[in-house]
Amino acid sequence: MGLATYLCDEAGPAYKPNESLEKSLEKLVALPLTDVLYVRLDWRDMQSRPGRLDPCEHWKIAFDLARQYGKRIGFRIQLMSPVIKPQSMPDFLLDKVPLYELGTTDEVGKNLPGKVHYAPQYNHPAFMAALQEMDGLLADAYDGSAQVEFMDTYMYGFWGEGHTWPFEDRNPFPDYATGAATFNRIFDMQSAHWNKTPLATNTQPDYNRVGNAELVDRTIRSHNWLRTDTIFIENMQIESLSNRPPWVAGFVENALSDGTAQNLGVSEGVTRNDNIIAHARDVGPNYFSLWNWHKIQAERLMSYYDRYPDAIDELSTRIGYRVRPSWIWAFEKDGSPGLVLGLANDGVAGVPGALRISIKSERGQTLSEGSLDPGYPLPGKVRQALFNLPRGTTLEGLRMYAQIEVKGVRHPVNWACHQKTEKDGALVVRRNI
Missing domain, CATH: 2.60.40 (Immunoglobulin-like)
Known part of the structure; x- marks a missing residue:
């Protein structure tokens, strides 16, 4: 439990010009604020050919550093993300699994105007068979590992996994029943593989009508955990997190600013970061993200903390169970x-x-x-x-x-x-x- 420092998100790992990848990651791992580490990768970062895992360099560095500093890792393997080209799934599936065009949007990020967003046909036999193989290989290596804190549940995501905003009325399935059945099947598969490591399921509402509400219910009943990728936007997520059973851990993710004047967002003397932290504390989290969205760097986290330490320090002494x-x-x-x-x-x-x-x-x-x-x-x-x-x-x-x-x-x-x-x-x- 505690403050989770992000080493990598959908835009890639920590980066600083003229600094090695290992050094950039080590500075994050070594932060005194860091209790737990978090890594978000795409499927293609873990596997380039069938039958084996070949993780990317920052995955291997992250686990080596975590072992060196005595910290555990939570992670997500994304099956879909708008930031990745050509797709999150590995190349060996691109000519086998059809893609569904969601549409064109400027909402993904400042660096991706006019993004044409696609979703894979999750229920295609080739996709399901390859996913089952990859997840099984991953579980064989990491389920129950002393280095692993939790793994995120595979989902069709409005936020976070998939980033399908703003296409709330679209998905690659012919109907709701097919979408819900597909992700229930994926949850069954993942639960069977990961029977020692907790799974963290996103509380995002089922805007896309693919069975998210049922996954949240099944997560709670199977003593797995919950997470959110935003603390402000959807009241339904606050309800789910605040009133979860006490044995279910809650992870709150929200990007923090780097403390520069244009990003402070001060209102009535309270910075935006401190406002985020106060709202996160209100839902009783076990974990909270230390993360600069798409701009991961230890110096950015510390540039804020060095000037405004109080809210982070207070949360670090109360978060989780004591x-x-x-x-x-x-x-x-x-x-x-x-x-x-x-x-x-x-x-x-x-x-x-x-x-x-x-x-x-x-x-x-x-x-x-x-x-x-x-x-x-x-x-x-x-x-x-x-x-x-x-x-x-x-x-x-x-x-x-x-x-x-x-x-x-x-x-x-x-x-x-x-x-x-x-x-x-x-x-x-x-x-x-």
């Missing part, structure tokens, strides 16, 4: 001791999975353990958990560990408490009143 035992009560029953923990959450979001607590002896023997209901403790609330311990256990010096279990995989959790924890993450029980 769990601590606010109370530790000791008791004895039938001659055996026990502990009751009153677990508090100082973050703005629920726990995106099940919080698991282990109580161990000073020698590392597990004495008692168990999990809370998924999502708990809730922000600003206390959830109690009782642990019975073996007869004769000395309470002082016991070591408490926390993990989060997501899709059957457990990850260590750092206690968000005043008391200093041990190097292995343990919180040592001691009497303080």
Whole structure:
């Protein structure tokens, strides 16, 4: 969880004149603000021939740097994007999969006036077979990897994936049923391949009538996660994110300005970036993007942060879940001791999975353990958990560990408490009143 620094978007990776790609990416990875990294690529960046993956250079550099700096990566593989020429899908599919012309637009970006926008026929057998193969290869390499935080769900997107704005009434399918069935089939395929790594589904409304609402519902029911590519534009997305179940993580993406005078957007003393951050905080996110849209560069992020650090700093201390035992009560029953923990959450979001607590002896023997209901403790609330311990256990010096279990995989959790924890993450029980 935390602040997600973008290394690459649909316009390409970070770039600075007269600087190597590796150096530009490393400066982003090394930012103290960075908790998680995010990479957005096109299918053709991952595969140039059937039967194997051959990732682009910035994908490989990103994973090498993430390993070096101890940070995890979330990513999206786009099946369609208006910024890519000739298409997001690899060349070996271009003469096999028909393209549907959505129309001509100036709305994609300042550098793409008069863009003729095409969508692939997603339900074409050649497209579906190749996608299943590529996604399977990708999952074989990265599902459950300690380096991967999440993967975005493949979708037909109004924003983000596809960027089909402003063609809200058009799609490459003959009818709604075909479009919805196609993307439900793709979701089934992706869910089967990625059974350890969370999938993040966009909450964008179903303007294009391809079944997006059903994908959001299925995402929640399968304990996967949600994301948005805008915090301002559609009220339906705010409703979905704000009222998601507490065990579902939420990712808020919104481009930030670089702090130059023409991009500050000050209103009543508040910059546009700080306004974005305040609205993001209101929906209780687990992740928030640090991203200069189509102009990714560490210096651009820092040029704003160096002058206006407060909103970003405040969000960085509250984003996601921040769990601590606010109370530790000791008791004895039938001659055996026990502990009751009153677990508090100082973050703005629920726990995106099940919080698991282990109580161990000073020698590392597990004495008692168990999990809370998924999502708990809730922000600003206390959830109690009782642990019975073996007869004769000395309470002082016991070591408490926390993990989060997501899709059957457990990850260590750092206690968000005043008391200093041990190097292995343990919180040592001691009497303080």
